[in-house]
Amino acid sequence: MFELYVVTDAALSCGRPDHEVARLAYEGGADAVQLRMKGAPAGEMLRQAKIIKEAADRLSKFFIVNDRVDIAAAVDADGVHLGLSDIPVEDARKILGDDKIVGATVHNLREAFAAAEAGADYLSVGSIFSTKTKADAVQMVGLDAIFEIKEALDIPLIAIGGIDRGNIQDVIRAGADGVAVVSAVVSKPDISAAAHELRDMILKIRPNI
Secondary structure, eight states, X not given: OOSEEEEOOGGGTTTOOHHHXXXXXXXXXXXXXXXXXXXXXXXXXXXXXXXXXXXXXXXXXXXXXXSOHHHHHHHTOSEEEEOTTSSOHHHHHHHHOTTSEEEEEESSHHHHHHHHHHTOSEEEEOOSSOOSSSTTSOOOOOHHHHHXXXXXXXSOEEEESSOOTTTHHHHHHTTOSEEEESHHHHTSSSHHHHHHHHHHHHHHHGGGO
């Protein structure tokens, strides 16, 4: 589904607006961008989402909105990503319809089974490694979590949390279908180059698995 999935974070993007980060990530090779604006006014998030949606359509990329099903619906985003405390997967599906993507965050096999049964299209598992990007993230579930969930469930698995150029290939070897990154792309001086390098590293390891 996605190989390189970039999540925005205004606190890490060196003053660059989320829509600029998204465009540069797309141009560098990201398959998908998730707009994450925790605590931002709805109007500002909607404005950013509209601009990112235009870029995604122009570049034939995927656009996912974090948490806010209403904003995803308003801009006709490709889908929404939900945490454990967000609206349930089943209810998001009723609002967005069957043709939209609904992703879910999980930390272990039990949560993975529940999300898959609820109808999630993909699972984001993490935090694989230690991360400071998301303060409330469950830390260091490790590569074994990827392997365990992938062995048990036939569903696209996106690894997230502390992933960078030094460990991204280990994550793919462990069984992840794709990788979600935040600081490894959005905080870099050249966002497009950072995204290109990570995607290239993913593609290089694929034939050897």
